[in-house]
Amino acid sequence: MSELRLEDYDLLLIDLDGVVWLRNEPIAGAVETLNRIHDGEKIEIRFVTNNSTRHRKEVAETLRRIGIRWAEQYHVITSASTLADLSSVIGIERCFIVGEQGLLMELEEEGVDIGGKGDVCVGMDRNFNYQKLTTALRNILAGGLFLATNEDRTFPTPDGPIPGAGSMVSAISGACGRPPDIVIGKPNPIMFLRISIQTGAKRPLVIGDRIETDVLGALRAGMDSALVLTGAAKDLREVKPRPKYVLRSLRDLLKSGE
Numbered sequence: 001m002s003e004l005r006l007e008d009y010d011l012l013l014i015d016l017d018g019v020v021w022l023r024n025e026p027i028a029g030a031v032e033t034l035n036r037i038h039d040g041e042k043i044e045i046r047f048v049t050n051n052s053t054r055h056r057k058e059v060a061e062t063l064r065r066i067g068i069r070w071a072e073q074y075h076v077i078t079s080a081s082t083l084a085d086l087s088s089v090i091g092i093e094r095c096f097i098v099g100e101q102g103l104l105m106e107l108e109e110e111g112v113d114i115g116g117k118g119d120v121c122v123g124m125d126r127n128f129n130y131q132k133l134t135t136a137l138r139n140i141l142a143g144g145l146f147l148a149t150n151e152d153r154t155f156p157t158p159d160g161p162i163p164g165a166g167s168m169v170s171a172i173s174g175a176c177g178r179p180p181d182i183v184i185g186k187p188n189p190i191m192f193l194r195i196s197i198q199t200g201a202k203r204p205l206v207i208g209d210r211i212e213t214d215v216l217g218a219l220r221a222g223m224d225s226a227l228v229l230t231g232a233a234k235d236l237r238e239v240k241p242r243p244k245y246v247l248r249s250l251r252d253l254l255k256s257g258e
């Protein structure tokens, strides 16, 4: 495994769950580390999450509350904000949403008519039901695009996992007989590539706790990755694909730069 030198990078693409916080509680050392890197003013930091349920503004508020005081909406990129950001590229004018407030607000802010006709935009939805499944099916059969924020099968909570966006996507796929036309979230590289273009970064580093989303997404984007062991990944014997670096926690970022 390589030795990480922070000065080799100009952009950190940092996952949230299992890296910065766990169950809304900050992970030891994460806040101080991120503040010190930010104060160094040499490296851009962006938080990249598949979670589509909350608007970026709300995520930034949570980041400030745990002590990352400089966090603004533009530091946060979610699968929902990216889908909304790409709505004009994809050609989404009207849509039916299976999803929560974050996805709804992001699409509405981009001027998409969320009245229920047209394409189908799918994220995690804790009020998913048979009626929504029926509407999604009929819209897709009528020619609507099937757009998924992400395909995470589960979502971690203090009481154990709950069905994630991937469960809603699978139900709709099962009904209409085909996979989504576009999936925005990791391991697809769309978010990583888009942020790199927008920031003009030349040497981004992806940091996350999941092999199957963060590390694989980095590989697909052609970027280096660092796996942190404060979240999902614990056992490194069967790790594929391999991250370039393994960190016990975000704190190791500073040790490597000194």
Ligand SMILES: [Mg+2]
Binding pocket: 015, 016, 017, 018, 019, 208, 209, 210, 231
């Ligand atoms: Mg994570």
